[in-house]
Amino acid sequence: MNRIIISGVVFVLLLSCASSSKTGKVQEKNDFIPFVEFYTITEGKTLSGNANPGRRIDGPGYSYDSVSQKLEIYRKNLTDTLNIKLYLGVGKVLTGTAGLGVSSTIIGVNNLPFTHNDFTITHATKSKVNCLLKGKKFVLIPSQEYSLSETKIDSLPNSTIVQTTTTWKVTFKGFVKNK
Numbered sequence: 001m002n003r004i005i006i007s008g009v010v011f012v013l014l015l016s017c018a019s020s021s022k023t024g025k026v027q028e029k030n031d032f033i034p035f036v037e038f039y040t041i042t043e044g045k046t047l048s049g050n051a052n053p054g055r056r057i058d059g060p061g062y063s064y065d066s067v068s069q070k071l072e073i074y075r076k077n078l079t080d081t082l083n084i085k086l087y088l089g090v091g092k093v094l095t096g097t098a099g100l101g102v103s104s105t106i107i108g109v110n111n112l113p114f115t116h117n118d119f120t121i122t123h124a125t126k127s128k129v130n131c132l133l134k135g136k137k138f139v140l141i142p143s144q145e146y147s148l149s150e151t152k153i154d155s156l157p158n159s160t161i162v163q164t165t166t167t168w169k170v171t172f173k174g175f176v177k178n179k
Helices: 002-023
Strands: 032-048 055-059 062-065 070-073 086-096 099-109 114-116 119-124 129-133 136-140 145-155 161-177
Touching: 032 099, 032 119, 032 129, 055 086, 062 099, 062 161, 070 161, 086 114, 086 119, 129 145, 129 161, 136 145, 136 161
Parallel strands: 032 086, 055 099
Antiparallel strands: 032 161, 062 070, 086 099, 114 119, 119 129, 129 136, 145 161
């Protein structure tokens, strides 16, 4: 009877050692983190009448140097930098009657898939990112971009007619060296 109990205890100890070695595995640090930009560019053009100037925006939130693979973030808005799997630069550009200026920020993506407005990153590796923009699937390699445009014509209360072209541009800029 003692033999059976001792055998059972040894068996349980062996199992617990095997399972703790799996959970004790240290996750490797990713040296290079993919960096993708998603910009919405809105250009307004007066077709007839007098349009009032659009709103003004100004606030670049970051700069990226592809040679040094350095991302400089001007607004420290990232909270969990240890688990970032991808950096997403989100920006807006206004020109013409739509407004004037550029505004951007950085989002640290911890889990994929990740969605921002009508843009989703479904998968990212060292060589490509799989994306979905307004229902269209595409894959980007570093330095490649994908864009989609839409033009609308609107009439304003003062008999002014404006044309607004919105372009959504996704660029796989490259990688950021992990510190």
